[in-house]
Amino acid sequence: MTISIAMTQELSNELEAHLARADGQEDVVIATYVWSTGNTRRTAILGRAVMPAPGERKVHGNASFTGGYVVRAATEARERSEGIVLLHSHPDATGWQGLSGPDHNTESEYERVARSITGLPLVGMTLGTRGSSWSGRVWETSAEPTHAESVRVSGSTLRVTWNEDRRRAPRATEYQRRTVAAWGESIQRDIARLKVLVVGVGSVGLDIAARIAATGVEHLGVMDVDVVEELNLDRMIGATREDARERRLKTEVAARVARTAATATDFELQTHDVSITTPEGLAAALDYDVIFSCVDRPWPRAVLNSVAYADLIPVIDGGIAIDTLPDGRMRGATWKTHAIVPGRPCMQCNGQLRVNELTLDRAGLLDSPKYIRQSGIQPGTGAPNVAALAASVSAGMLATFVSLVAAPAGIGVPAPLRYALAVHQLEHLPATSGMFCTYEKGTALGDKRLSLVSNSCSPTSQRTDSRRGRLRRCARRLLAAFTGRLARLAERTG
Numbered sequence: 001m002t003i004s005i006a007m008t009q010e011l012s013n014e015l016e017a018h019l020a021r022a023d024g025q026e027d028v029v030i031a032t033y034v035w036s037t038g039n040t041r042r043t044a045i046l047g048r049a050v051m052p053a054p055g056e057r058k059v060h061g062n063a064s065f066t067g068g069y070v071v072r073a074a075t076e077a078r079e080r081s082e083g084i085v086l087l088h089s090h091p092d093a094t095g096w097q098g099l100s101g102p103d104h105n106t107e108s109e110y111e112r113v114a115r116s117i118t119g120l121p122l123v124g125m126t127l128g129t130r131g132s133s134w135s136g137r138v139w140e141t142s143a144e145p146t147h148a149e150s151v152r153v154s155g156s157t158l159r160v161t162w163n164e165d166r167r168r169a170p171r172a173t174e175y176q177r178r179t180v181a182a183w184g185e186s187i188q189r190d191i192a193r194l195k196v197l198v199v200g201v202g203s204v205g206l207d208i209a210a211r212i213a214a215t216g217v218e219h220l221g222v223m224d225v226d227v228v229e230e231l232n233l234d235r236m237i238g239a240t241r242e243d244a245r246e247r248r249l250k251t252e253v254a255a256r257v258a259r260t261a262a263t264a265t266d267f268e269l270q271t272h273d274v275s276i277t278t279p280e281g282l283a284a285a286l287d288y289d290v291i292f293s294c295v296d297r298p299w300p301r302a303v304l305n306s307v308a309y310a311d312l313i314p315v316i317d318g319g320i321a322i323d324t325l326p327d328g329r330m331r332g333a334t335w336k337t338h339a340i341v342p343g344r345p346c347m348q349c350n351g352q353l354r355v356n357e358l359t360l361d362r363a364g365l366l367d368s369p370k371y372i373r374q375s376g377i378q379p380g381t382g383a384p385n386v387a388a389l390a391a392s393v394s395a396g397m398l399a400t401f402v403s404l405v406a407a408p409a410g411i412g413v414p415a416p417l418r419y420a421l422a423v424h425q426l427e428h429l430p431a432t433s434g435m436f437c438t439y440e441k442g443t444a445l446g447d448k449r450l451s452l453v454s455n456s457c458s459p460t461s462q463r464t465d466s467r468r469g470r471l472r473r474c475a476r477r478l479l480a481a482f483t484g485r486l487a488r489l490a491e492r493t494g
């Protein structure tokens with residue numbers, strides 16, 4: 001399992017205000033954490049700072065914790081089933097920090113104390129105060145820590161400090177010259193290393209997957225359970241009539257389109273033929289750094305809404321509604337895009353997710369035409385949509401992604417945006433967080449998050465699938481993986 005560490009921008013600011021001293025000396029502080037467990041990555045999610053009381057630490061060039069401070073913080077953490085993190089600063093240092101001899105000794109010494117009180121391994125972190133770069137490690141034993149791959153700070157921007165030993169910076173390729181010219185090599189290196197997941201690869205998700213691959217991202221995941229049908233072909237650019245005839249999985253088509261568009265030297269694409277509403281789908285999603293939500297149903301949206309806060313993985317969501325007049329003519333269209341990140345209103349608070357629709361979706365009632373007619377609800381599935389406008393949604397979501405990871409002019413993601421087509425007006429929606437919002441209250445809960453997943457899959461997802469179709473797709477995937485490997489081998493040897 002890869003190890004990663006994450007915290008909110010708010011907590012990062014609080015810890016930094018304490019650790020980066022005006023007098024240039026080192027300082028120390030303790031925080032708590034919980035695990036967020038994916039398939040291949042475990043992330044320590046920092047919860048809150050436990051500030052030192054007078055006399056609980058010594059600041060004298062090399063700052064140190066007192067035993068009393070560590071025991072108090074660990075005892076407080078145990079009450080909430082949390083572990084503890086010992087943090088210290090390296091004044092004026094920048095980038096990923098190694099572990100010096102004295103730092104190693106301190107953390108190794110407190111490893112047993114932390115474990116015996118909290119039952120969880122100790123996490124150690126260092127702040128390089130120049131450029132606010134975090135680094136960290138987990139002490140599974142007192143001999144040697146496991147260094148994390150990255151530390152991400154999630155807020156209106158996503159800032160990731162990478163451990164070059166665990167995840168080397170990819171070199172920009174010749175194909176990416178114009179991209180690098182837009183934001184510089186350093187940002188390109190950081191963006192290329194992000195693991196990006198696109199959930200739902202219909203018209204919008206397919207377009208996003210292709211463009212993220214073209215940007216140079218090395219690890220792209222696509223998740224969907226649906227197959228391509230004839231009625232998708234007027235919007236899924238890159239899907240063929242044969243895809244529809246063969247009822248190929250949308251993930252398979254997205255993989256093909258993204259591979260064609262990819263510019264990274266080592267491009268890895270993972271397909272997840274599961275629903276995000278299952279424990280398996282959720283675990284897969286927790287391995288990623290950024291998620292695009294391109295689903296049109298409330299249940300998957302609710303799961304992603306909780307992941308954005310509980311697991312500190314920024315989620316970029318969007319959607320379109322086309323209104324028609326009773327005589328069938330077009331009245332208008334509205335599309336919305338928003339980043340779901342700590343410090344910004346969640347999908348429920350900004351009106352993109354309604355509690356009653358979520359309940360209906362979980363009960364399987366959004367698939368009952370009779371019920372839908374009676375309730376007057378307009379589910380996204382089956383609603384009118386056109387290729388010419390789907391691109392506006394993906395464009396809005398991709399622009400939000402650029403604000404999140406490249407922060408043009410130092411500004412992060414915008415407030416939720418709504419575009420009204422008839423009058424061509426873009427609005428910044430004045431959405432605020434509800435006082436009792438359960439999603440946002442669940443910030444940094446990790447595996448203790450609101451449980452929204454279940455094994456009963458939504459019926460639409462399996463309806464169109466047959467055993468023969470699944471077998472055929474499996475064989476095709478194996479063949480594609482094999483030929484892909486062959487092609488890469490030929491490229492290297494040639």
Ligand SMILES: [Zn+2]
Nearest residue numbers: 346349437440
């Ligand atoms: Zn909310």
